[in-house]
Amino acid sequence: MSQASQASQAPEGEDEYQTTGPLLVAKLTEAGIHPNDIKKLTGAGLHTVEAVAFTPKKNLVTIKGISDQKADKILEEGEFEQSDFSFLLQTP
Structure with missing residues (x-):
């Protein structure tokens, strides 16, 4: 395989990564x-779904504008997205 064809394939691998x-x-x-x-x-300071999923509810409700109900919904969705993501990493 020539260097040119290897270079053209690199972006595909980077996108997948x-x-x-x-x-x-x-x-x-x-x-x-x-x-x-x-x-x-x-x-x-919570920039990733994983950070949100592992943040205790008592910490979320201290954020101005995040109520108990919002914290429950955010945690529910964050845990779902995070578990969905970890499942994808385990598939071959």
């Missing part, structure tokens, strides 16, 4: 979490 990284918290908008709530989460 990038899809297996941490899920950004913005992914939660697809699950019905309002974009303003996403901004509040990122403002509090």
Whole structure:
């Protein structure tokens, strides 16, 4: 295989690799979490779905504008997205 054909194949592999990284918290908008709530989460330093999923509810409700109900929904969706993601990593 020539170097030119190897170089043309590299971006494909890079794209595939990038899809297996941490899920950004913005992914939660697809699950019905309002974009303003996403901004509040990122403002509090939670930038990935995994970070949200492992944050205790008592910490989420300390974020201004995140109520108990919102925290429950965010955690539910975050745990679902995170478990969905870990399942994808385990498939061959």
